[in-house]
Amino acid sequence: MPHTAIIEATDSGILYVDATHPDQPIVRVNPALLAITGYAEHEVLGRNCRFLQGPDTDPAAVARIRAALRSGEPVRCELLNYRKDGSPFWNQVAISPVRDSDGRIIAFAGTLTDVTLRRKTQEAHDQFVQMLEGIAETVPGFIYQLTRYADGRLAFTYLGRSASSLLGCDPDAPLRPHELLALTLPPDRPRVIQGL
Numbered sequence: 001m002p003h004t005a006i007i008e009a010t011d012s013g014i015l016y017v018d019a020t021h022p023d024q025p026i027v028r029v030n031p032a033l034l035a036i037t038g039y040a041e042h043e044v045l046g047r048n049c050r051f052l053q054g055p056d057t058d059p060a061a062v063a064r065i066r067a068a069l070r071s072g073e074p075v076r077c078e079l080l081n082y083r084k085d086g087s088p089f090w091n092q093v094a095i096s097p098v099r100d101s102d103g104r105i106i107a108f109a110g111t112l113t114d115v116t117l118r119r120k121t122q123e124a125h126d127q128f129v130q131m132l133e134g135i136a137e138t139v140p141g142f143i144y145q146l147t148r149y150a151d152g153r154l155a156f157t158y159l160g161r162s163a164s165s166l167l168g169c170d171p172d173a174p175l176r177p178h179e180l181l182a183l184t185l186p187p188d189r190p191r192v193i194q195g196l
Contacts (some may be wrong), residue, residue, distance in 0.1 A: 013037070015049070018099070019105045022061035023048050024069075026106075036091075036114050038084035049110070050089070054082035065095065072105050078115060090116045121147050137161045 013033030017024045025046045025068040034041060037052065053062065061079040070074030074096040092115045098107040136143050136158075143160030165171065 011113075012112075015044075015110050015112070017049065017110065019069075019107050024181075033112055036083075036112060037081075038087070041076040043084070052081040054080070054086075056080050056086065056088065065093070069095065069097075069108060078119075081112075089114050090119045128172075151162075160162070 004050035005194060008030055011034045012029040015026050015033055016028035018027045025048060026042070026044055027046075029041060029044050037044070045169065052060075057080050061077050063074050064077055065079075074094070074123070076092070076094045078090055078092050080088050082088055092113040093110060095108050095110040097105045098109055100106045138162060139160060139164055143158075144156050144163055144165045147157040148154050159167070159169065164194055
């Protein structure tokens with residue numbers, strides 16, 4: 001399959017930038033890049049990639065990309081870019097220099113992948129975990145997570161704040177059942193064992 005057909009068929013946006021021109025204009029794009037950004041080809045060609053940046057684009061990420069381009073090193077990062085309609089999207093960018101036979105950088109080839117859904121999913125997951133941890137930390141009861149490992153070992157991999165405070169142990173350090181039993185009062189041991 002010819003390289004052009006692969007570039008045209010991929011779901012990732014691909015662009016090719018002329019590094020010999022001072023403003024490093026885009027000289028080639030694939031349909032996926034146009035679909036991701038909402039721009040037509042004639043609106044993209046001849047422009048520098050910075051036109052995709054907006055008010056919430058992280059200047060540190062942009063500076064990292066610029067530093068890599070100046071030094072001729074490949075770079076990969078995620079940054080917030082903007083579509084033609086102004087809507088933001090999280091863009092995983094990978095840029096590599098293209099050199100001529102003498103080793104001079106003549107172009108930069110870049111891929112753009114919309115990772116907005118992945119970022120939103122991770123954000124929602126993190127918020128859910130934070131909410132659950134908040135609930136578990138404020139419940140006055142004995143909340144724990146008992147994990148059975150593949151080798152058959154058991155460990156309390158989570159103890160709520162009330163439990164760890166009552167037992168005087170580190171809430172972040174896994175406890176084996178016998179270690180937990182050693183922390184309980186002797187009259188409580190049969191009841192705790194029965195609960196396991």
